[in-house]
Amino acid sequence: MKRGLVVLVAVATTGLIAPLLSESQELGRRLGGANGPTAAEATPNKPAPRLPDGKIDLSGVWTDGGGQSLDQILKPAELDQILRPETKKLMQSRNDGQDPYNYCLPGGPLRITGGFAWRFIQHPTTNATHIFMLQEGNAHTYRQIFMDGRKHPEDPSPTWYGHSIGRWDGDTLVIDTIGLNTKFWLDGSGIQHTEQLHMVERWTRTNYTTLRREVTFEDPGAFTRPFTATYTAKLGEPGSEIMEYICIENNQYGLAQGLADPSAPK
């Protein structure tokens, strides 16, 4: 393979430049699609590292772990039974062009892991009071998880990423989220949640290169019952970094075509 600077063009935007490719790297090994980092060498027996305080070290550049649509994770019959009729009807009527994600609006807490590199930040080193999730793509923004034992507010003002509180259950990070607004699609297929959505995530670094994420969704406004979907994130090779990505700069898909803000009331 030639050495050279390769410019990878994302579906929605330009602006992401790939690092120099060496002979040993192939596009097929990239995680999360064409825009992701190269996978770390699989080491199933190497355990997850720990911080000085004994907590699992979640650091590293990860990809996937929540970007897939629910219809790719759950069996069709199961999903069909879970979706309320109006939820299913709305989902079926939607197309990509209506997805706020493609207009650089936030994808919400589930999709923060989709398609591009992302990271956990544990701050500070001992008994971290905050864990942040940073994403490379989409809104290139952060999700804030409070680890200091606080409770959810009684009546949170709905936001794109909601109010998240976290705690350790042994070696599993449990994140509980409420207070989500309805301006984003829960997943890429167009499943629409309501403000009643309550998400509980259980993150376990099963080995050095793998993060398992079990997400329980509860939303009586959109679903007939609570259900759980399990996703897997994979580690990027050492030296991977989250690169700069400014979605609204040169967004050919959305603003440059004069498309209106899809979150505006109709």
Place this chain on the structure above:
Amino acid sequence: MRRVSVVSTAAAVMALAWFGHLQAQGQVGQIQVGGSPVVPDAEVNSRPIPRLPDGTIDITGPWVGGGSNGNIERDGGLKPGEMPLLPWAKELMSKRQERDEPYTACLPMSVPRVNPYPWKFALSYTSRGLSHIYVLHETGDAGAHRVVYMDGRPHPADPIPTWWGHSTGKFEKDTLVIDTVGYNDKFWFDSRGTPHTEQLHTVERWTRINYGRITNDFLLDDPGAFSRPVNLKFTGRLLRPDLKTGGGDLMEFICLESNEYGSAAGFVPGQGTNIK
């Protein structure tokens, strides 16, 4: 769930900053906005400077200010006209209008710009120690974060120009020193439009001088737009940890949503950033 009208910390701080700005121009007298969200001057020494469990000085914040906003010259402690801009840069600046600033279209504000919203340093610890420091802004950075590499790596020989550049950092005793190259030329240093080029090299020295304040001794070195390097000084103020709204934490702010100033007004991102 009923929608609650939130008077954000950000709005209060912005109101303060705006009224302060007007006051400076002699247009408005004292405005009572119900108390400041930052630790007041009288309380900056009310507690000792905190340290993290490993002894590192705690520079987390959140902080308000610590950089340029409306006028980098004034904000940085210089006299009017003291910034040694080259003639072409002065001319470009005179043609720029505040409404064309990329920041108002939700593009990154970069360095050393800090709008009057809170921001914090997030130190990313791993099993191998401190690897990165991220600067998280409530807003003003197109959504998210600036990254400072703390693992001793050098700058790349020929960095691809980006909005935030390539930053490497180290602690010199209790001062965080951040060295940055690889900036693009698309952001403005302030809303007046002070320009720069891709030759920009900055060095920031962040020192938490007491519980309530952090100073940023800032070296601006850009031979493409300035006739000599410039030393500026900014001071950031700690957000009060007892605030009812936001609780002393960063709040969510999605610039692109209902951006009345920018896209809703027909602003096309990319206009006004062309340095030529």
